[in-house]
Amino acid sequence: MIRMTLALMIAALPAVADEIWVSNEKDDTVSVIDIETLEVIQTYPTGERPRGITFSKDFSRLYICASDSDTVQVMDPNTGEILFDLPSGEDPEQFVLHPDDRHLYIANEDDAITTVVDTETRKVVAQIDVGIEPEGMAVSPDGKIAITTSETTNMAHWIDTSTQELFANTLVDSRPRHAEFAKDGTELWVSSEIGGTITVFNVADQSEIAKIDFNVTGVHPDRVQPVGFEFTNGDTYAFVALGPSNHVAVVNAQTYEVEDYVLVGRRVWHMDFNADKSQLFTTNGVSGDVTVIDVASRKPIKTIKVGRFPWGAAFRPTD
Amino acid sequence: MTVYLIALSAIIKREALRFVHQRERFVAALVRPLVWLLVFAAGFRAALGLSITPPYQTYITYEIYIVPGLCGMILLFNGMQSSLSLVYDREMGSMRLLLTAPLPRWWLLTCKLLGATIISILQVYTFLFVAWLFDISFDPLGYIYALPAFLIAGLMLGALGLALSSFIKQLENFAGVMNFVIFPTFFLSSALYPLWKMKESSVLLYQICSINPFTHAVELIRFALYGQFNATALGWTVLAVTAFMALALWGYDPARGLIRRKG
Numbered sequence: 414m415i416r417m418t419l420a421l422m423i424a425a426l427p428a429v430a431d432e433i434w435v436s437n438e439k440d441d442t443v444s445v446i447d448i449e450t451l452e453v454i455q456t457y458p459t460g461e462r463p464r465g466i467t468f469s470k471d472f473s474r475l476y477i478c479a480s481d482s483d484t485v486q487v488m489d490p491n492t493g494e495i496l497f498d499l500p501s502g503e504d505p506e507q508f509v510l511h512p513d514d515r516h517l518y519i520a521n522e523d524d525a526i527t528t529v530v531d532t533e534t535r536k537v538v539a540q541i542d543v544g545i546e547p548e549g550m551a552v553s554p555d556g557k558i559a560i561t562t563s564e565t566t567n568m569a570h571w572i573d574t575s576t577q578e579l580f581a582n583t584l585v586d587s588r589p590r591h592a593e594f595a596k597d598g599t600e601l602w603v604s605s606e607i608g609g610t611i612t613v614f615n616v617a618d619q620s621e622i623a624k625i626d627f628n629v630t631g632v633h634p635d636r637v638q639p640v641g642f643e644f645t646n647g648d649t650y651a652f653v654a655l656g657p658s659n660h661v662a663v664v665n666a667q668t669y670e671v672e673d674y675v676l677v678g679r680r681v682w683h684m685d686f687n688a689d690k691s692q693l694f695t696t697n698g699v700s701g702d703v704t705v706i707d708v709a710s711r712k713p714i715k716t717i718k719v720g721r722f723p724w725g726a727a728f729r730p731t732d
Numbered sequence: 733m734t735v736y737l738i739a740l741s742a743i744i745k746r747e748a749l750r751f752v753h754q755r756e757r758f759v760a761a762l763v764r765p766l767v768w769l770l771v772f773a774a775g776f777r778a779a780l781g782l783s784i785t786p787p788y789q790t791y792i793t794y795e796i797y798i799v800p801g802l803c804g805m806i807l808l809f810n811g812m813q814s815s816l817s818l819v820y821d822r823e824m825g826s827m828r829l830l831l832t833a834p835l836p837r838w839w840l841l842t843c844k845l846l847g848a849t850i851i852s853i854l855q856v857y858t859f860l861f862v863a864w865l866f867d868i869s870f871d872p873l874g875y876i877y878a879l880p881a882f883l884i885a886g887l888m889l890g891a892l893g894l895a896l897s898s899f900i901k902q903l904e905n906f907a908g909v910m911n912f913v914i915f916p917t918f919f920l921s922s923a924l925y926p927l928w929k930m931k932e933s934s935v936l937l938y939q940i941c942s943i944n945p946f947t948h949a950v951e952l953i954r955f956a957l958y959g960q961f962n963a964t965a966l967g968w969t970v971l972a973v974t975a976f977m978a979l980a981l982w983g984y985d986p987a988r989g990l991i992r993r994k995g
Contacts, residue, residue, distance in 0.1 A: 631774075659791070676791050704790055716790040 431687060432729045433694045434490070435703055436463035436477060437720025443477065443488070444703075444719040446694065448687050451705055451715050457493035460486050465507040465550075466725040469532075470514040475727070476532075478505040478519070485519060485530065490729060500537050502528035507591075507725075509550040509559070511574065518559045518572075520547035527561045527570075529577060539577035543570045549603065551592040553616065562589035562603055569603050569612075571619060581619045585612045590640045591683075595648045595666060604639040606656065611639055613669060623669040625653075630674075632658045641683035645708060646690045652706070654681040654695055661695055661704075663711055673711045677704035685726040696723035739835050740843045747847035750817070751854075761809060761855050765802035766862060773798045785926060787958040795868045800954035801923025803856045803878075804946060807886045810855065812914055814848035815893030819900050831984070838981055841894060845977075848893075849886035856882055874957040881956035884969050885949035891976035898983025921947040922954075945972035 430449030436459070437444060443463060445455040460479025463486075467476050474496070475488040485499040485508065501508075502521035505528075509518050516538065519528045527547055529539040544566025551560040552574070559572040562585070569592060571581035586608020593602050600622065601614040611625040627637045638656035644666065645652070653662040657680045663673040678697025681704070686693050692714075693706040703723060704716045751758060776794040784790060821827035830840060860875065896909060920937070921944045922930075931938040941947050948968035955962035 676793060678791060700791075713790040716784055 431731055433685060433687070433703070434466060434468075434475060434727045434729055435694075435696055435719050435723045436466045436725045437701075438462055438464055438698070438722035438724040440720035440722070441479075442720050443475070444723070446703060446717060446719070448692070451717055453717065453719060455493065456720065457488065459488070459495070460484060460498075464724045465505070466727045467508065467510050468727055468729055469510065472729050474532075475729075476508065476510065476517060478508055478725075480504050480506055480522070485517060487532070497535065499530050499532060499535055500528075501530060502526055502537070502540065506548050507550045509552050511552050511559075512554065512556040516574075518550050518552060518561070520550050520561055522546050522548060522564075525563070527559070527572065541570075541572055541577055541579065543579070544568045544582075549590055549592040551594055551601070553594045553598040555598055558594075558598075558616070560592045560594075560601060560603075562592050564588045564590070564606075567605070567608075569601065569614070583614060583619050583621070586610045586624075591642060593642060593644065595644055595651075602642065602651065604642055604653065606638040606640055609634060609637050609639065611642070611651075611653065611664070625664055625669050625671065627653070627655055627658075627662050627671060629655065629658045629660045629662075632660070640681075643684050643686060643693070645686075652684060652693055652695075652708075654684055656680055656682065657699075659697075661693075661706065675706055675711055675713055677706070677713060678702045678716055682723070683725050685728045687728060688730055694726050694728075696726050698722045698724065735835065736839060739833060739840065740846070743830075743840070743843040744847040744850065747814075747844075747851055751851045757813070758855065761806060761813075762859055762862070764809065765805050765859050768802055768805070769795060769798060769863060769868065770866065785928060787955045787960045787962075795863075795866075797926070798924065799860070799863060799868060799870075800957060801921070801950050803859065803882065803953050804885060804889075804921075804923055804950040805918060806856050806859055807849075807852050807882065807889045807949070808914060808917060808946065810848060810852040811886070811889030811891075811893040812896070812909060813893075814844070814890060815897035815900070815909070818844070818894065818897040819902070822897075823902075837984055841977075841980060841984060845887060845890045845894060848890050849883060852886045852890070853879070853882045870957045871959060873959055877959050878953055878956040881949075881953045884966070884973065885953055888945060888949055888969050888973045888976065891973055891980055894980035895976045895983055898980055917944065917946045920944050921950055923947075923950050945969060948972070 430447045433446040435444045442456050444453050447454045459477050460482030462481040463477045464480050465478040475490045477486040479486050483503050485501040487496045501519050504523040505519045506522045507520050517530045525545050527541045527543050531538050543561045544563025546564035547561045548564050549562035559574050561570045569583045573580045585603045586605035588607040589603050590606045591604045601616050604611045613623040615622050637658040640654045640656050642651050642653040648666050651664040651666050659679050660674040662671050664671050677695050678700035680699040681695045682698050684695040695704045701721050702716045702718050705714045707714050773795045920941050930941050948965040952965040
């Protein structure tokens with residue numbers, strides 16, 4: 414009986430809901446959205462111009478690319494306190510955490526360099542020369558390959574993580590912004606903002622498998638600019654942010670066909686899912702808000718005001 | 733009491749019969765809002781949706797915005813059409829027959845109003861169904877919540893029609909109603925543009941729009957479609973129903989109006 418009462422009491426305790434963290438590029442803050450109530454519950458100050466954000470594997474640390482402070486900040490997500498800064502090279506824009514949970518691969522936009530930082534020793538391990546204005550970063554699930562895309566050179570640079578050296582360069586359309594590995598690391602997807610396409614590569618031989626075009630009804634093609642994208646469970650669909658077209662495209666990852674467009678806020682940039690990937694949170698830079706999309710119905714549910722120019726989004730479970 | 737119900741069912745049946753027999757009218761009533769939805773709204777698709785105002789929770793396309801206003805448009809045109817039919821009935825004499833029934837005048841007019849409103853609501857749901865076919869849809873519950881809103885809005889616009897019909901002497905004068913009632917009522921409301929958008933161009937226009945009862949009827953429908961209750965809109969709409977109904981009753985008062993004017 415006592416045990417049952419205790420169990421009931423625990424069940425009755427208010428469950429702490431999962432969160433979506435959003436970096437606000439112009440406010441120098443991160444906003445924390447409660448996934449249950451879909452409201453901003455906390456805002457923490459960061460370094461200047463925070464853009465890429467990502468959590469450590471155990472979600473005990475938040476890494477923040479503070480671009481104009483030329484550093485990667487490490488925040489304690491429980492307190493919002495900046496624990497320490499990591500050397501990052503100049504103007505870090507985006508980064509990716511290696512599956513070893515230790516090495517960060519950082520794109521240094523102004524220096525045409527990819528910097529590899531050891532988050533434990535807090536030292537730069539390697540600096541790899543890549544194309545001009547590197548931005549998109551990805552690491553394969555097995556951790557063997559890292560990708561940097563360079564905006565001006567219009568290439569995806571393939572880095573062997575064991576030697577930290579380039580082993581291939583592949584051309585993509587104009588201004589590649591974001592890269593992701595899909596289907597257990599067999600495919601690499603790269604979005605090209607000005608080209609308005611996503612190029613899909615076969616990772617085994619770096620050959621091009623497919624090119625995805627977008628066409629939003631009533632929007633001039635110049636404004637359809639694919640940037641960030643994420644895959645649903647099983648990599649069946651990709652949700653692609655189309656920048657100033659204010660829409661997110663739903664791409665069938667098997668047929669490479671666009672199936673739907675979802676209206677979101679202005680200049681949609683990046684995104685992240687909740688725990689079971691039933692909801693997607695997109696950052697809308699110009700309108701300064703985050704749109705929540707119901708993944709199953711592909712309908713926007715709500716738009717939440719955050720800081721000025723939200724850029725990156727990262728999911729954090731709280732139980 | 734049964735006499736009252738007999739009168740009610742007879743009048744509703746007559747309205748229904750008229751509706752069934754005039755299929756062209758039904759199609760016309762459906763085509764009008766559909767043209768607005770599928771042609772007019774298509775051109776404005778990207779023009780709106782830069783601001784989020786209640787009851788909306790996120791950005792919407794113009795097609796979604798315009799739907800409640802077009803539901804209101806159906807109710808408005810039908811309200812006026814029923815007033816037109818009253819003028820016709822009066823000219824043909826069947827109205828006199830109706831009004832000489834041994835029942836209170838207010839009850840007969842209420843029956844007429846209810847009958848016309850029910851028919852209007854059927855048309856509204858047909859319109860919503862067609863919109864749904866074009867993927868312009870709402871939460872399933874919203875369609876149910878909106879029913880009482882359609883009823884009140886329909887009664888309000890029907891009562892307005894009744895009141896007007898008591899002052900129109902001839903069928904030919906109906907063109908005037910079109911110009912001076914239907915168009916201003918529809919355009920000076922939140923049916924096509926949100927009020928904040930109106931305010932940006934003209935404060936006076938905004939003020940006129942905000943006192944237009946049709947605006948409140950449309951907002952009542954808009955909120956109801958999203959399962960939300962808008963007390964202000966309801967208050968204004970109910971007030972307008974009462975006022976228009978009182979005006980209609982006064983207009984059809986046997987002691988004045990019709991007979992004296994005719995004579």
